[in-house]
Amino acid sequence: MKKPRHCSGRVIVIGGGIGGLATALPLVHRGFDVTILEQQAVPGGKMRQVNGVDAGPTVLTMLDVFQDLFADAGESLTDHVHLVPQEILARHWWQDSGPLDLFPDQERSADAIGEFAGTAAKTEFLTFSKRAARLFDGFSEPMMRQAEPSLTALTSHVMRHPALIRDMGLGQTLKRLLTRSFTDPRLRQLFGRYATYVGGSPDRSPALLSLIWEAEARGVWCVKGGMSALAKAIALLIEAKGGVIRTQTKVEKINTALGGVSGVRLASGEALYADQIVFNGDPRALALGLLGDTTNQVATITTKRARSHSANVWSFSATPSD
Known part of the structure; x- marks a missing residue:
């Protein structure tokens, strides 16, 4: 550098x-x-x-943010901390139906959901997951990685990528999106937690928050110590x-x-x-x-x-x- x-x-x-x-x-x-x-x-x-x-927080997601922070200072993150990638992103459990594990590998997560809730649920998850990935990629540079996001710049970006308008679910709450995305109420509850992450409620948070799933899906790491x-x-x-x-x-x-x-x-x-x-x-x-x-x-x-x-x-x- x-x-x-x-x-x-x-x-x-x-x-x-x-x-x-x-x-x-x-x-x-x-x-x-x-x-x-x-x-x-x-x-x-x-x-x-x-x-x-x-x-406080127990795991690390969006690893590249911290890699960039250290690289900007002329350092390597792994020279200063020992990272342990997690094979299981999260384990979810319901009293009447046992656990559901999700993984960094999308197909493995889809198979787990299929075994847990059926073939239709697997298809619904793949559709939801691909949509979250498009939103994450679409809003990463113009919003999430900007110190001062510009509404003008964001609007211009969305106009150049009009498919994002549909994916954003404009006017929809996260709860409504999840109701339309999943037949199984347990999966609606599971992915609704991305609103509670930030102290929100699925029925009052925008559908756009569904992109947080993609941040987790790209990997979870523990830090030794x-x-x-x-x-x-x-x-x-x-x-x-x-x-x-x-x-x-x-x-x-x-x-x-x-x-x-x-x-x-x-x-x-x-x-x-x-x-x-x-x-x-x-x-x-x-x-x-x-x-x-x-x-x-x-x-x-x-x-x-x-x-x-x-x-x-x-x-x-x-x-x-x-």
Whole structure:
């Protein structure tokens, strides 16, 4: 890769979750003076451990996103973490009918669904899966991989690929799409979970979310040592390149001057200067003025709607014995 142009300027990243780490790494690699401020004891955000057990995400999908992140910094992902590809993507279980496993191989998944729910269900799955793949490929570049997706660019892309209009199921909810796609209610329930992934409900989420199946179908990996090991690897790389990560550091206020940001004030009273600030946290905190009155006009819609959570997570550990 080409050596990046050296840049200058002090950047403060508020929040050392995976978003903050992924923002900081390319910046510090390009020569910015980067400091991450994280109020927890270790960076990683939801990629955390409780009593040695991962308490957040447990597997990795869309591997190429992290491969690109490391490659952009002149590194190889596999030099920093040990990845374990999973033969079974997910195991689903119903009390009256037992388990259903899905696999990275589409035909193998189709055969499993056929054995579980019949020949018609197998055909329905193949149709659904191919549609999800077309949507995933169609929206990957213009939407999912853009820092600031443009409605104009997306519209132009869809106009050049009009078949996407039909695949998107415009005006349909995910629930309606699944009702039309699967005869077996168990399969409707199974693929409806791609709405609950993001704290949504199948009957209120757009049919477009069906493309998430394709992200999972392209492979699932575990990280040796847990997903928190991935966050740790990124944090260590940031520090190796000259970045600073301050943990147990709470930001009390974002300071502004002359129409822009000027730095932050910490709960300890310490003031830090910055040319740019990246906020990697809940936008509701900004809207509520939890980081000062200067941000309370940001994301105001978050104060007017009920909050949505995708799951309650219970974390526990045990010592096995005979």
